[in-house]
Amino acid sequence: MTTGFDEMHAADGSVRPxxxxxxxxxxxxxxxxxxxxxxxxxxxxxxxGITFAVYxxxxxxxxxxxxxxxxxxxPRVIPRDEWREMRAGLRQRVMALNRFLHDVYHGQxxxxxxxxxxxxxxxxxxxxxxxxxxxxxEGVYSHIAGIDMVRAPAPDGSGxxxxxxxxxxxxxxxxxxxxxxxxxxxxxxxLFGLNRVAPVAHYPDLLLETLRDVxxxxxxxxxxxxxxPGMYNSAYFEHAFLAQQMGVELVEGQDLFAxxxxxxxxxxxxxxxxxxxxxxxxxxxxxxxxFRPDSTLGCxxxxxxxxxxxxxxxxxxxxxxxxxxxxxxxxxxxxEFYLGERPILNNVPTHMCRDPEALRYTLAHxxxxxxxxxxxxxxxxxxxxxxxxxxxxxAFRKQLQANPSNxxxxxxxxxxxxxxxxxxxxxxxxxxxxxxxxxxxSVQMVPGGLTRVALKQGSLVVNSSQGGGxxxxxxxxx
Amino acid sequence: MLSRTADHLFWMxxxxxxxxxxxxxxxxxxxxxxxPQSTDAAEQGWRGLLSICxxxxxxxxxxxxxxxxxxxxxxxxRDESNPSSIACCLHAARENAxxxxxxxxxxxxETQNQTWLEFGRLLRxxxxxxxxxxxxxxxxxxxxLSRGVTVGTMxxxxxxxxIRIGTFLERADNTARLLDVKFSELPATPPHDGADAADxxxxxxxxxxxxxxxxxxxxxxxxxxxxxxxSDRVAELLILRADMPRSLMACMNEVVLNLxxxxxxxxxxxxxxxxxxxxxxxxxxxxxxxxAGLHEFLEQFLDRVNNLGAGIGRDFLVPVAA
Numbered sequence: 076m077t078t079g080f081d082e083m084h085a086a087d088g089s090v091r092p093x094x095x096x097x098x099x100x101x102x103x104x105x106x107x108x109x110x111x112x113x114x115x116x117x118x119x120x121x122x123x124g125i126t127f128a129v130y131x132x133x134x135x136x137x138x139x140x141x142x143x144x145x146x147x148x149x150p151r152v153i154p155r156d157e158w159r160e161m162r163a164g165l166r167q168r169v170m171a172l173n174r175f176l177h178d179v180y181h182g183q184x185x186x187x188x189x190x191x192x193x194x195x196x197x198x199x200x201x202x203x204x205x206x207x208x209x210x211x212x213e214g215v216y217s218h219i220a221g222i223d224m225v226r227a228p229a230p231d232g233s234g235x236x237x238x239x240x241x242x243x244x245x246x247x248x249x250x251x252x253x254x255x256x257x258x259x260x261x262x263x264x265x266l267f268g269l270n271r272v273a274p275v276a277h278y279p280d281l282l283l284e285t286l287r288d289v290x291x292x293x294x295x296x297x298x299x300x301x302x303x304p305g306m307y308n309s310a311y312f313e314h315a316f317l318a319q320q321m322g323v324e325l326v327e328g329q330d331l332f333a334x335x336x337x338x339x340x341x342x343x344x345x346x347x348x349x350x351x352x353x354x355x356x357x358x359x360x361x362x363x364x365x366f367r368p369d370s371t372l373g374c375x376x377x378x379x380x381x382x383x384x385x386x387x388x389x390x391x392x393x394x395x396x397x398x399x400x401x402x403x404x405x406x407x408x409x410x411e412f413y414l415g416e417r418p419i420l421n422n423v424p425t426h427m428c429r430d431p432e433a434l435r436y437t438l439a440h441x442x443x444x445x446x447x448x449x450x451x452x453x454x455x456x457x458x459x460x461x462x463x464x465x466x467x468x469x470a471f472r473k474q475l476q477a478n479p480s481n482x483x484x485x486x487x488x489x490x491x492x493x494x495x496x497x498x499x500x501x502x503x504x505x506x507x508x509x510x511x512x513x514x515x516x517s518v519q520m521v522p523g524g525l526t527r528v529a530l531k532q533g534s535l536v537v538n539s540s541q542g543g544g545x546x547x548x549x550x551x552x553x
Numbered sequence: 554m555l556s557r558t559a560d561h562l563f564w565m566x567x568x569x570x571x572x573x574x575x576x577x578x579x580x581x582x583x584x585x586x587x588x589p590q591s592t593d594a595a596e597q598g599w600r601g602l603l604s605i606c607x608x609x610x611x612x613x614x615x616x617x618x619x620x621x622x623x624x625x626x627x628x629x630x631r632d633e634s635n636p637s638s639i640a641c642c643l644h645a646a647r648e649n650a651x652x653x654x655x656x657x658x659x660x661x662x663e664t665q666n667q668t669w670l671e672f673g674r675l676l677r678x679x680x681x682x683x684x685x686x687x688x689x690x691x692x693x694x695x696x697x698l699s700r701g702v703t704v705g706t707m708x709x710x711x712x713x714x715x716i717r718i719g720t721f722l723e724r725a726d727n728t729a730r731l732l733d734v735k736f737s738e739l740p741a742t743p744p745h746d747g748a749d750a751a752d753x754x755x756x757x758x759x760x761x762x763x764x765x766x767x768x769x770x771x772x773x774x775x776x777x778x779x780x781x782x783x784s785d786r787v788a789e790l791l792i793l794r795a796d797m798p799r800s801l802m803a804c805m806n807e808v809v810l811n812l813x814x815x816x817x818x819x820x821x822x823x824x825x826x827x828x829x830x831x832x833x834x835x836x837x838x839x840x841x842x843x844x845a846g847l848h849e850f851l852e853q854f855l856d857r858v859n860n861l862g863a864g865i866g867r868d869f870l871v872p873v874a875a
Binding site: 121122123124305306311315316318319324325326327329330340341342343344345 | 667
């Protein structure tokens with residue numbers, strides 16, 4: 076047994092109640108059957124083309140740059156009550172973050188009140204002055220939010236959930252959540268007779284409802300599209316999948332053009348007006364006339380139409396100011412400020428290295444801490460102290476000292492583990508959870524989210540670009 | 554539907570059809586090469602095949618002047634530097650499908666993807682070297698499957714129309730090229746009397762029956778004409794018979810039918826030229842065509858098909874103006 080918190084087994088080795096039917100079932104499955112099912116799953120994922128592209132790599136057989144994300148057969152199970160509390164916390168947090176974004180781009184009350192330091196916001200590269208005073212439908216900025224949750228052992232032996240980071244720009248992974256469930260149901264239908272697992276397959280419906288909710292005023296039957304950077308983007312499968320599931324067009328920048336204050340797409344029957352764009356393209360690439368001029372992924376003139384309110388973008392431009400790691404420590408205070416409520420979800424204690432005291436502490440404890448770039452993502456540009464070599468730590472120390480305000484440091488949480496198939500059999504591996512929170516006229520989500528698992532022993536990095544896998548995530552209804 | 558989507562669908566279908574036709578031509582040449590014949594005749598067959606696809610210069614640059622069966626087959630099946638190889642066609646078909654996988658039914662997409670994945674596996678496992686005919690048969694059947702799954706599962710809307718237009722435009726092009734080469738190797742002769750040309754008749758029989766087999770037309774010929782194989786009837790079958798699924802007439806019927814269903818404000822001229830091409834076939838007579846010169850007829854047909862493709866591109870797939 077590990078010293079941390081395991082989702083299936085209690086410290087004394089006994090199976091936790093919510094995993095009991097699953098563990099009994101698993102004990103009856105032969106190794107051969109489970110191995111066959113793993114092969115079957117991989118075969119199906121490949122045939123269906125559920126792959127992600129890896130930049131700059133070539134497959135061993137030269138077949139291109141498409142990789143499978145390893146799918147683990149053992150689900151991550153969440154008891155009903157835990158999910159209910161998490162759901163309330165997620166709703167609260169995302170509502171406050173949207174209020175914060177609206178405030179930052181309007182009256183800036185929270186800066187005036189001195190709760191978030193002005194310079195942290197106004198001098199931040201993620202702050203978009205173009206958005207000042209722009210009114211968005213329902214006042215929503217982050218329509219699709221992916222909140223990364225982890226669990227660490229609490230002193231009383233239970234596991235406490237923490238929010239590790241908020242993803243408010245273009246969070247991905249929801250297609251894996253849906254495909255993983257389909258796969259488990261296909262491989263082990265009997266499990267769904269033994270457990271009452273809350274369904275997730277209606278996510279695309281909720282997403283479409285959310286996108287239609289935030290159409291420009293006066294549009295009764297809005298045309299919604301998904302904007303993708305194209306088929307060589309690492310999340311292309313997901314873009315195509317969501318467009319198909321919602322029954323809307325999957326467009327690229329070249330399919331769109333702005334004219335006379337509106338955005339149109341080029342169709343075989345001539346131009347057709349577009350009202351809501353679920354864009355999976357970063358802010359910088361959305362409009363070459365407003366942001367990066369070398370971008371071929373966007374649509375010239377889009378920002379102007381957007382500012383006029385004749386098209387809506389999901390998520391909004393400029394949401395990065397709220398999920399920046401230098402803003403993260405202030406989220407609990409935002410919840411109190413905007414909603415007058417006590418935060419339900421925990422933040423991880425965070426040292427902001429721009430503060431000399433925090434920097435001193437961080438430099439003295441590099442071998443214990445996780446240090447991250449404030450704008451980083453995908454597990455790149457971070458140091459996991461306990462897992463790093465002396466050489467790595469010293470190299471990182473220099474980077475940190477050269478530009479302290481670019482970093483934050485957090486205690487290394489012992490992420491909870493879940494039994495996982497590895498080469499030698501079943502072994503505990505660290506996991507996290509990304510629920511997807513949708514905000515339109517109301518805040519909605521499907522139970523659970525995407526569970527990512529670090530397949531390397533002891534590793535805390537769950538990102539798919541760094542060898543992470545995924546699991547089906549069950550929220551039990553009883 | 555998005556113009557770009559229509560473009561991908563159109564090309565997905567064209568590349569799949571091209572892969573099938575290439576496999577058909579390779580197979581018939583390979584089968585013929587197993588018959589007793591002079592080296593010259595064998596080489597002429599392979600040369601003909603390369604010239605159908607306008608690939609002689611590219612082939613010579615890579616393999617030299619001598620045209621060997623094994624080299625041609627490798628060049629046309631697995632050579633990634635040859636954009637007309639089956640490998641490149643299947644890859645292009647799959648990439649086009651992947652670009653619009655959301656528009657396709659799951660079955661259509663998985664068929665395209667599976668074809669590409671299995672193709673790689675078959676080549677790696679040496680299935681092609683072991684039995685080229687079997688391999689060509691596999692390519693043909695994947696194309697049959699792809700068409701069947703498309704017709705059997707896709708909504709009958711514009712998506713299907715553009716797929717069908719791609720398939721039949723490509724097939725018209727391929728059948729015309731095949732005819733052109735085969736008739737230039739052995740020009741059509743008027744039916745001769747008497748038994749003085751028994752030798753040449755035997756050669757003729759294998760020549761024309763090979764051509765028929767490459768378009769799955771041997772049994773069809775027997776059924777339609779219940780008679781000896783004669784070049785003018787072969788030409789008639791593959792050009793004018795509306796009920797022969799690989800004939801120019803049948804292809805143009807499908808192209809026109811589907812074009813009419815997707816017509817838009819700017820497509821009148823393209824529809825007109827398609828309709829006219831069809832009418833020329835519909836009211837054409839084989840003796841007139843042969844008298845005026847089959848090669849000239851086919852050359853003109855290929856030009857018109859090519860222009861039609863360009864017109865479809867302009868009107869529907871990549872509209873220039875905003």
